[in-house]
Amino acid sequence: xxxxxxLFAMMLSASxxxxxxxxxxxxxxxAVEKTISANAALAGVVVDVKDGVATIxxxxxxEADKVAAETAAKAIKGVKSVTNNITIAxxxxxxxxISATDVAISAGLRDLTKDLSTVKYAVKDGxxxxxxxxxxxxxxxxxxxxxxxxxAKVERTGLIVK
Amino acid sequence: xxxxDKYKQLTDAALAAGITDLNVVEQGGVLHIxxxxxxxxxxxxxxxxxxxxDPNFATGDLILNVxxxxxxxxxxxxxxxxxxxxxxxxxxxxxQPIVGKAAHGEVITLVSQSSAQWWLVRTDDGEEGYAFTxxxxxxx
Numbered sequence: 155x156x157x158x159x160x161l162f163a164m165m166l167s168a169s170x171x172x173x174x175x176x177x178x179x180x181x182x183x184x185a186v187e188k189t190i191s192a193n194a195a196l197a198g199v200v201v202d203v204k205d206g207v208a209t210i211x212x213x214x215x216x217e218a219d220k221v222a223a224e225t226a227a228k229a230i231k232g233v234k235s236v237t238n239n240i241t242i243a244x245x246x247x248x249x250x251x252i253s254a255t256d257v258a259i260s261a262g263l264r265d266l267t268k269d270l271s272t273v274k275y276a277v278k279d280g281x282x283x284x285x286x287x288x289x290x291x292x293x294x295x296x297x298x299x300x301x302x303x304x305x306a307k308v309e310r311t312g313l314i315v316k
Numbered sequence: 317x318x319x320x321d322k323y324k325q326l327t328d329a330a331l332a333a334g335i336t337d338l339n340v341v342e343q344g345g346v347l348h349i350x351x352x353x354x355x356x357x358x359x360x361x362x363x364x365x366x367x368x369x370d371p372n373f374a375t376g377d378l379i380l381n382v383x384x385x386x387x388x389x390x391x392x393x394x395x396x397x398x399x400x401x402x403x404x405x406x407x408x409x410x411x412q413p414i415v416g417k418a419a420h421g422e423v424i425t426l427v428s429q430s431s432a433q434w435w436l437v438r439t440d441d442g443e444e445g446y447a448f449t450x451x452x453x454x455x456x
Contacts, residue, residue, distance in 0.1 A: 244331045244334075246327065246338050246340050247338070247340075248340060249341060251341055251343055251350065262433055265409060265410045265448060266450075290372070294363060294367070297373045298380075299433075301380055301381050302381050302383070303433075304379075305379065306344060307345070308376045309376055310373075310374060311374070313374075
């Protein structure tokens with residue numbers, strides 16, 4: 155009886171040893187998720203584990219967070235390697251726009267309207283006022299060009315597109 | 317905020333197309349969208365959307381300023397005037413004297429991108445001066 159108990163204990167510890175050597179993917183996944191969720195900056199990261207290979211995906215704010223997520227996943231026991239499919243969210247800034255000077259805008263418009271004799275312009279305090287008429291074909295290129303002159307505003311209700 | 321909603325399709329497209337240095341700000345009743353496009357196609361695509369939201373760009377409540385990132389590798393530009401010759405001038409400005417001409421369709425050398433409006437170019441005849449960027453298209 156005593157021997158049997160000893161054997162049973164041996165077998166039990168052996169089976170535990172096997173489990174701890176080869177953790178189940180589901181357990182590894184849970185462990186990686188737990189570590190990642192501890193860092194608020196890594197919210198939204200999706201974890202998947204297959205045969206010890208962890209795949210992390212989702213969208214994060216910057217490269218540092220992407221690396222942090224990978225480092226966190228690598229540190230988990232049972233993770234052989236990490237496939238990092240995390241993308242970085244594109245950034246939109248909202249910095250104030252500084253308009254060009256009236257002199258610079260006027261010089262640009264003088265050049266732009268050289269071949270557009272039917273277009274008249276005036277510039278004051280960064281505001282371009284356009285009058286006259288322009289062909290539909292030339293309107294696109296002209297609009298692109300005057301907007302590149304960095305005006306504060308463009309009043310063009312007096313400009314007829316034909 | 318209303319303007320940002322009006323042109324949301326445009327900013328969404330800009331993000332999806334990989335516009336860099338994207339800056340969107342509403343200032344004095346005008347929405348300013350600035351950025352750098354990876355290609356001319358992307359720039360055209362954004363202007364198409366702009367034209368759909370605001371036909372003929374007549375309203376004047378958006379200033380869209382998207383430049384195409386021209387790689388330093390570009391050294392040749394094609395003269396894309398409608399049909400006439402392109403004036404090459406001593407300095408950047410139509411008040412500058414004309415020092416040469418490039419034919420419509422001719423491929424010339426880009427020396428430097430001096431400004432958004434004027435590039436320094438050189439013809440095969442060795443004439444060097446400033447030409448209006450609107451009539452130049454990068455080759456290759």
